[in-house]
Amino acid sequence: MSAVGLHGVALTRGERTVLSGVEAEIAAGEFIGILGPNGSGKTTLLHAILGLIKPSAGQIRVFDRPPGVAGGTIGYLPQRRSALADLTMRGRDYIGGAVRGERWGLPRLTAADRADIDDLLALVEGKDLAERPLSQMSGGELQRLLLAKALLGRPKLLLLDEPLMSLDLRFQAGVVALVKKVQERLRLTVLFTAHELNPLLGVMDRVLYLAAGHAAIGSVDEVMTGDVLTRLYRTPIEVLRVGGRIVVVSAHGEMDGHHHHDHA
Amino acid sequence: MLDYEFMRAAFLAGTIVAVVAGAVGYFLVLRNLAFAGHALSHVGFAGATGAVLIGVAPLWGLVVFTAGAGVAMGILGDRVRGRDVAVGIILSLALGLGVLFLHFYTSYATQATALLFGNVLGVSMDGVWSLLGLAVVSLAALAVISRPLLFATIDPELAEARGVSLRLVSVLFLLVVALAVAEATQVVGILLVFALMVGPAAAAQRLSGRFRVALALSVLFALAQTWLGIALAYETDWPPSFWITFLSFVTYAASVAATHSWRQHRVALAAD
Numbered sequence: 001m002s003a004v005g006l007h008g009v010a011l012t013r014g015e016r017t018v019l020s021g022v023e024a025e026i027a028a029g030e031f032i033g034i035l036g037p038n039g040s041g042k043t044t045l046l047h048a049i050l051g052l053i054k055p056s057a058g059q060i061r062v063f064d065r066p067p068g069v070a071g072g073t074i075g076y077l078p079q080r081r082s083a084l085a086d087l088t089m090r091g092r093d094y095i096g097g098a099v100r101g102e103r104w105g106l107p108r109l110t111a112a113d114r115a116d117i118d119d120l121l122a123l124v125e126g127k128d129l130a131e132r133p134l135s136q137m138s139g140g141e142l143q144r145l146l147l148a149k150a151l152l153g154r155p156k157l158l159l160l161d162e163p164l165m166s167l168d169l170r171f172q173a174g175v176v177a178l179v180k181k182v183q184e185r186l187r188l189t190v191l192f193t194a195h196e197l198n199p200l201l202g203v204m205d206r207v208l209y210l211a212a213g214h215a216a217i218g219s220v221d222e223v224m225t226g227d228v229l230t231r232l233y234r235t236p237i238e239v240l241r242v243g244g245r246i247v248v249v250s251a252h253g254e255m256d257g258h259h260h261h262d263h264a
Numbered sequence: 265m266l267d268y269e270f271m272r273a274a275f276l277a278g279t280i281v282a283v284v285a286g287a288v289g290y291f292l293v294l295r296n297l298a299f300a301g302h303a304l305s306h307v308g309f310a311g312a313t314g315a316v317l318i319g320v321a322p323l324w325g326l327v328v329f330t331a332g333a334g335v336a337m338g339i340l341g342d343r344v345r346g347r348d349v350a351v352g353i354i355l356s357l358a359l360g361l362g363v364l365f366l367h368f369y370t371s372y373a374t375q376a377t378a379l380l381f382g383n384v385l386g387v388s389m390d391g392v393w394s395l396l397g398l399a400v401v402s403l404a405a406l407a408v409i410s411r412p413l414l415f416a417t418i419d420p421e422l423a424e425a426r427g428v429s430l431r432l433v434s435v436l437f438l439l440v441v442a443l444a445v446a447e448a449t450q451v452v453g454i455l456l457v458f459a460l461m462v463g464p465a466a467a468a469q470r471l472s473g474r475f476r477v478a479l480a481l482s483v484l485f486a487l488a489q490t491w492l493g494i495a496l497a498y499e500t501d502w503p504p505s506f507w508i509t510f511l512s513f514v515t516y517a518a519s520v521a522a523t524h525s526w527r528q529h530r531v532a533l534a535a536d
Contacts, residue, residue: 050425068425076422083296090473094418097475101415102426104408107475133473149419 001063003028003157003189004049006215008058011044018044020057022215024208026191028063028156031183032217033200034193036210042193043079045210046159049191050076062157075155075188077146079162084134084142091129091137092117095149120148123185124178140171144178151182158183160192164199172199179203197224198245220246265498270385274504277387278490280395281451282460284402286486288444289465290479291410291437295417298462300337300438304445305457306355307333312379312449313365322379323394326446329358334442338435382453382505384494395447402443409436414475451490452505459505460486463512467519485515 003026010020018041026032034042047053048060051067060067062074087094095117096109109117121127126144129137137145143163150158160179164172180203183190194200197207201220208217209224211232216223223229224246229237233250240247265271292301308326315325366376378386387395416423416433424430441461448457464485472478493508500507 047421050421052421052424074425076419076425078419078421086296087294088469088473089294089418089475089478093473093475097414097418098422101411101419101423102428103411105411106407107411107414131473 001028002026002061003030003063004191005061005064006058007061009048009055009060010057011041011048011053012056013044013053017056017213019210019213019215022058024215024217026189026206028189029187030205031180031190031203032192032206032208033197033204034191034208034210035197035200036195038195040210041213042195042210043161046076046161046191046193049157049159050074073156075150075152075158077143077150077158077160077163080139080142080146080165087134090131090133091121091126091145091148092131094134094145095120095152098149098152116152117148120151121145123151123182124148138171139167140174143167143171143175147175147179147182151186154186155188157189158191160190162193162195164194164196169199176200176203197248201244201246224248265495269389270387271494271498273387273389273392274384274494275491276392277395278384278451278494279487280392280399281447282486282490283483284399284444285448285457285460286464286468286483287403287479288406288440289461289486290468290482291406291413291417292441292461293465293469294414295437297441298458298466301441301445301457301461303337303351303355304330304333304438304442305449305454307358308446308449309362309379309454310358310365312454313362313369313375316375317365317369321391321394322375323391323398323446323450326449327398327443330442330446331439334438335435338431338438341431341434378453379449380453380455381503382449382451382456384451384490384504385497387450391450395450398443398447402440402447405436405440405443409433409440413437452508456505456509459509459512460490463516464489467516470519470523489515 004024006022006024009022011018034045036042044053048055049062049067092114096113097107099109099113118127118130121130124144124147126141126148129141129145134142134145147163150160163175163179167175176199179190179192182188192200192204206218207220207223208215209229209232211229212234214232216228216232224239226238229239229248236251238249240249266275292298308330311325311329312322313325315322369375412423412428412433416428416430420430444461445457448460452459465482467485468478468481472481489508489511493511494504496502496507497504
């Protein structure tokens, strides 16, 4: 069964065409890494799948329905905002604020809701986060909390927007392993955006690569080649494999985002 | 001190306003909108003085102007953020208009001080009824929107994907804030609304990460500040607005000190 279908999709933000001619069929249960340099449209694509923006051309289907209608089956982990780190709210109340939040009235959690939140926190190995304020959580802990929140209502499709951003390498591996574990446990389809490929190697089933307004989808070996990326970027690209890692290099030097975490 | 009707009216008005300011302030601080409350009160100054000029109670001029400005801010949304210069110039224009309206009004000085710094001891029993009416409306509206408001605050994209109109929620909330600000100015004046709308809520959020507890603490702090402030004003003959702002400062400072020493305590425990 198809989880996400992108048929000739074009997306615009304001006047700018961010992506066009995107073709992809993502099967239920797949783990897709969405890669590409900053500004290549990764977040825009996730927003379109969520139904927040309409494609200017083509069609998006989520479990064979239009994106807006499918809202309830999608879990979403937004790109981290700096404001989060100032929140003194504790983990359980933070997640609780999203429970059936679309209804009018006073926020109210039932005993079942609270048990559900604790189950989700246990699933992301963050039981202790329930009682702790967000302002005292590390970057890795915040991502686990956000992952638990994204799993509220047990979605079938999980959209994760740059969960590795500003985490150091050690914590990156932890987050990737955790997402993989949760995906297998709950049989989820996962779309995971990142601007570096290597942390997702061996975990993702296929890669959806975005660059210069276009997209290519396939296995890592199919997509991460000089030919494919040269066609996407419209500039000569080489792909090097060094000790099990993949490095993307252009004629002008290394490409944006594919290496700098190693030095950080 | 409760033998005097003006003291009874002051305590009643203070109680009503504190409950509204504490509750609305909780969400105001949570949404990082503290300065929106400040800005709304400045716009309200022109409304209040304009109302005085045409012979209407200043409270209603305040309500009309703050509500209008609240809706405008909600509709403009993020486009207002980061535009400090434009916002600042519009706010000074509002204060300037207020000065002009006062110029045409004869009993200039007392009216101006009351509007700018508050005069809770001057609230009449009629005024108390007006405040109560406004309080019921704003608290009822807050109760209706609080759930989607919380959702939109902590998870805007998902909230939108689930059908919450972020703009509608924002406009409705800023309308509630506008009413609360108009109320708060009756106690602490236009320049000091921070003391009631932000101080108690910020202290409460530092002390508790639980939604309900922090909300209750915020209301409690606002009430304590106001009651104690009015009582101290009665005893010392100093202005209540001074005491309320002073107590607001003390409450916030105490919350900072408490969370600091508590954290150091935890660090010390962890190091053992």
